[in-house]
Amino acid sequence: MVADALRDLGHEVTLVEVVTEGDVTTAALTELGGTGVFAGALRKALLDGQIDLAVHSLKDLPVAAADGLTIAAIPARADARDALIARDGLTLGQLPVGARIGTGSPRRVAQLAALGLGVETVGIRGNVDTRIGKVTSGELDAVVLARAGLQRLGRTDEITESIDPLQMLPAPGQGALAIEVRSDDEGVLAAVAVLDDPDTRAAVSAERALLATLEAGCAAPVGALAEVVEEVDGSLLLSLRAFVGSEDGTFELRRSATGPIGDPVAVGQELAATLLEDGAADAMSAPGSRPPAGPSDPKSGGAPNPQLVPSDSVEQRS
Ligand SMILES: NCc1[nH]cc(CCC(=O)O)c1CC(=O)O
Numbered sequence: 482m483v484a485d486a487l488r489d490l491g492h493e494v495t496l497v498e499v500v501t502e503g504d505v506t507t508a509a510l511t512e513l514g515g516t517g518v519f520a521g522a523l524r525k526a527l528l529d530g531q532i533d534l535a536v537h538s539l540k541d542l543p544v545a546a547a548d549g550l551t552i553a554a555i556p557a558r559a560d561a562r563d564a565l566i567a568r569d570g571l572t573l574g575q576l577p578v579g580a581r582i583g584t585g586s587p588r589r590v591a592q593l594a595a596l597g598l599g600v601e602t603v604g605i606r607g608n609v610d611t612r613i614g615k616v617t618s619g620e621l622d623a624v625v626l627a628r629a630g631l632q633r634l635g636r637t638d639e640i641t642e643s644i645d646p647l648q649m650l651p652a653p654g655q656g657a658l659a660i661e662v663r664s665d666d667e668g669v670l671a672a673v674a675v676l677d678d679p680d681t682r683a684a685v686s687a688e689r690a691l692l693a694t695l696e697a698g699c700a701a702p703v704g705a706l707a708e709v710v711e712e713v714d715g716s717l718l719l720s721l722r723a724f725v726g727s728e729d730g731t732f733e734l735r736r737s738a739t740g741p742i743g744d745p746v747a748v749g750q751e752l753a754a755t756l757l758e759d760g761a762a763d764a765m766s767a768p769g770s771r772p773p774a775g776p777s778d779p780k781s782g783g784a785p786n787p788q789l790v791p792s793d794s795v796e797q798r799s
Contacts, residue, residue, distance in 0.1 A: 594730025650704030690749025
């Protein structure tokens with residue numbers, strides 16, 4: 482899509498396929514530390530001069546910037562919602578108690594649990610084919626995937642419900658792409674800049690500022706969605722909603738904030754502060770994130786709540 486857009490602008494583009502660690506590893510992504518298992522190889526190829534621009538799924542990019550690299554464009558976002566692919570055309574509300582839903586994402590597990598449907602989640606990994614195959618084969622009743630990924634593969638026909646963000650907030654950055662280039666490559670920076678969508682950039686900046694302020698690890702059950710909305714008087718605002726919860730569904734926080742589109746980072750930071758005041762840190766004390774505050778006695782202090790430890794078979798970190 483990015484190559485076609487650049488060709489339409491008269492540029493010559495060659496596609497270079499780069500296999501990332503996230504593509505080949507069979508380890509649970511929640512255990513790989515959130516250091517960019519999908520981004521690392523692409524970033525190395527950029528810095529080595531093997532490629533001139535990298536196209537990432539924004540939600541796979543660590544919130545910390547990479548030295549020597551710049552996000553030159555964030556194109557208009559695809560549908561940010563999560564999608565359910567269930568047997569027999571079922572929606573979430575129609576799934577029977579005890580239904581088995583495939584997802585390893587702590588964020589999806591926590592929000593499914595918070596809905597109180599009595600469904601069971603099963604950790605899965607693998608590409609889209611593998612995951613949908615577990616429904617087709619009857620091994621699982623349903624799987625949850627990002628709608629944007631299915632859209633890019635032309636497989637939206639198989640979706641049985643696009644899940645309302647009121648029920649499940651997507652991962653920060655979900656549905657958006659990030660085009661990264663070398664910071665000193667002025668020619669490519671300028672060529673790519675026209676693909677930037679300012680509203681999308683503002684929205685994902687708020688979502689990622691929230692994530693950064695929460696110091697949420699890759700295993701953190703955090704959902705966030707920012708949208709440009711119209712106030713009653715017609716002026717435009719950035720509206721940010723967020724979820725933090727525990728994977729067993731016993732704890733959930735949903736909060737929202739609004740602010741000027743011109744300062745998305747402040748909106749994200751403000752909402753993160755509210756979530757932390759209201760106890761978000763407790764829900765995020767899983768491996769890979771900060772130890773819970775408490776006594777320094779190692780027997781009682783640093784151990785994560787076992788109910789928050791992600792399962793050992795995980796499909797993704799989002
Ligand atoms: N972490 C996996 C991942 N990273 C990006 C997408 C596709 C959606 C997108 O580009 O936001 C997916 C798959 C999924 O969540 O189902």
